[in-house]
Amino acid sequence: MRREGEPIRIMLGVNVSTLKGYTDVPYPYASISCTRAFEWTLQKIVRSNTSAFKLLFLYVHVPDEDSFDDMDCIYASPEDFKSMMSRDRVTGLHLLQYFVTRCHEIGVSCVSWIKTGDPKKVICHEVKRIQPDFLVLGNRGLGLFQRIFIRTVSDFCVKHAECPVITIRRRADEIPEDPADD
Amino acid sequence: MRREGEPIRIMLGVNVSTLKGYTDVPYPYASISCTRAFEWTLQKIVRSNTSAFKLLFLYVHVPDEDSFDDMDCIYASPEDFKSMMSRDRVTGLHLLQYFVTRCHEIGVSCVSWIKTGDPKKVICHEVKRIQPDFLVLGNRGLGLFQRIFIRTVSDFCVKHAECPVITIRRRADEIPEDPADD
Numbered sequence: 099m100r101r102e103g104e105p106i107r108i109m110l111g112v113n114v115s116t117l118k119g120y121t122d123v124p125y126p127y128a129s130i131s132c133t134r135a136f137e138w139t140l141q142k143i144v145r146s147n148t149s150a151f152k153l154l155f156l157y158v159h160v161p162d163e164d165s166f167d168d169m170d171c172i173y174a175s176p177e178d179f180k181s182m183m184s185r186d187r188v189t190g191l192h193l194l195q196y197f198v199t200r201c202h203e204i205g206v207s208c209v210s211w212i213k214t215g216d217p218k219k220v221i222c223h224e225v226k227r228i229q230p231d232f233l234v235l236g237n238r239g240l241g242l243f244q245r246i247f248i249r250t251v252s253d254f255c256v257k258h259a260e261c262p263v264i265t266i267r268r269r270a271d272e273i274p275e276d277p278a279d280d
Numbered sequence: 281m282r283r284e285g286e287p288i289r290i291m292l293g294v295n296v297s298t299l300k301g302y303t304d305v306p307y308p309y310a311s312i313s314c315t316r317a318f319e320w321t322l323q324k325i326v327r328s329n330t331s332a333f334k335l336l337f338l339y340v341h342v343p344d345e346d347s348f349d350d351m352d353c354i355y356a357s358p359e360d361f362k363s364m365m366s367r368d369r370v371t372g373l374h375l376l377q378y379f380v381t382r383c384h385e386i387g388v389s390c391v392s393w394i395k396t397g398d399p400k401k402v403i404c405h406e407v408k409r410i411q412p413d414f415l416v417l418g419n420r421g422l423g424l425f426q427r428i429f430i431r432t433v434s435d436f437c438v439k440h441a442e443c444p445v446i447t448i449r450r451r452a453d454e455i456p457e458d459p460a461d462d
Contacts, residue, residue, distance in 0.1 A: 106324050138444070142288050142413050147329040231324050232446065256438060256447075262320070264414065264446040265438075 105152040105207065108143065109230035109261075110136060111221050111251065112157050112193050116279045126189045128196060129280040130273075131236025135266040136197060139234050140204065148205045155197045155210035156224055157190040158217040218254035225259045232262040238280050239267035287334040287389065290325065291412035291443075292318060293403050293433065294339050294375050298461045308371045310378060311462040312455075313418025317448040318379060321416050322386065330387045337379045337392035338406055339372040340399040400436035407441045414444040420462050421449035 112132045118125045128136075144151045194210040201208040213220045225233055235252040252265040274280070294314045300307045310318075326333045376392040383390040395402045407415055417434040434447040456462070 106327070143325060145288070145329070145332050147327070147332065150327050150329065262446050262448050264444050266444050 105150055107152050107154055107228075107230045108139060109154040109156060109225065109228065109233045110139065110197075111217065111233070111235050111255075112136070112155055112197060113217065113251075113280075114189055114193065117274055120274070126192055128193050129236065131238055131266070131268050131280050133236070134268050134272065135234050135236035136200070138266045140206075144204075144206055149207075151206060153197075153201055153206055153208040154228060154230055155194055155208060156221060157193050157210070157212050158220045159190055159212055159214045160217065161214060218251045218258075221251065221255055222259045225255075225261050230261055232264065233259055235263065235265050236280075237265040237267050238277060239273070240277060287332055289334050289336055289410075289412045290321060291336040291338060291407065291410065291415045292321065292379075293399065293415070293417050293437075294318070294337055294379060295399065295462075296371055296375060299456055302456070308374055310375050311418065313420055313448070313450050313462050315418070316450050316454065317416050317418035318382070320448045322388075326386075326388055331389075333388060335379075335383055335388055335390040336410060336412055337376055337390060338403060339375050339392070339394050340402045341372055341394055341396045342399065343396060400433045400440075403433065403437055404441045407437075407443050412443055414446065415441055417445065417447050418462075419447040419449050420459060421455070422459060 110132070113129050114126045115129045117130075121127060139153070144153075190212040194212070198208055198210050213224060215223075221233070221235075233255065235255055237250065237252045240250070252263075256263045256265060268280075292314070295311050296308045297311045299312075303309060321335070326335075372394040376394070380390055380392050395406065397405075403415070403417075415437065417437055419432065419434040422432065434445075438445045438447060450462075
């Protein structure tokens with residue numbers, strides 16, 4: 099059991115944007131929906147009570163199984179895999195650095211880590227292992243028709259994660275031309 | 281737009297327990313899951329930062345359409361309906377009084393109100409009208425098989441409410457013999 103004065107631990111799943119060049123920040127940067135989920139958590143939950151909460155950022159690196167159409171990247175030697183692996187690790191570090199820096203500026207304590215696998219399963223597995231007080235996830239806010247084809251990570255986690263889950267939709271003015279983008 | 285210093289408004293849907301006599305409090309009292317959702321909100325979100333939040337309690341009175349098997353209650357005259365109506369109103373007032381009293385003791389500001397209709401639809405309608413920052417609902421934590429037969433209010437609101445929704449499951453030691461009870 100946690101003691102009375104210890105911070106409430108809020109886990110956030112973060113991922114990369116599918117849109118290049120929509121901000122001035124060099125790519126890769128965080129997706130619109132996970133950025134929104136982070137800002138929402140600060141504005142609506144943490145507020146000025148920074149010492150009462152701790153944010154736990156998880157980035158899940160997805161193994162690049164079917165990227166034969168990505169012609170910049172031909173895996174012909176163990177070295178190619180190594181460079182791909184290190185590239186993906188850099189992506190994760192980039193994202194986590196952004197969130198950790200923001201937390202330090204605001205004065206909220208945080209930790210961040212990278213795992214590899216299927217994001218929805220890894221997030222649920224990490225919830226079980228870490229036991230956060232609750233989980234905040236961004237959500238593209240897709241309609242029912244789109245969701246039949248695009249089963250979202252947040253839908254899965256709402257059903258299966260062993261802690262309360264709150265999903266935060268993007269604001270209407272943030273939704274890109276193709277709402278499946280993020 | 282709300283100003284910076286104004287409290288974050290957290291809406292909670294509350295309902296009556298289906299179990300009589302499991303506490304010393306006279307029936308009707310709040311369901312296990314909505315009591316848990318309330319306690320969770322205090323412990324995990326509000327904490328000692330009581331002035332930063334305002335709790336909005338909604339009780340939805342369900343019109344008693346098919347209660348012919350309830351032999352204590354035969355509707356033979358307009359007066360019978362009137363007494364039924366007033367009984368249900370008392371139920372709602374009982375519940376809201378409990379939550380409002382708790383909030384006053386703790387020093388969190390709150391409001392509460394009663395609406396009539398289908399709880400899931402009324403909650404979503406009230407979210408649209410009131411625009412809370414988020415909605416907290418209790419959840420019995422039923423398995424997939426049970427949920428096919430018992431479509432829960434929280435499942436519906438997670439999909440349809442126009443604000444973020446967090447559902448709070450009962451603790452394992454709170455689940456009654458029949459988990460459909462609450």
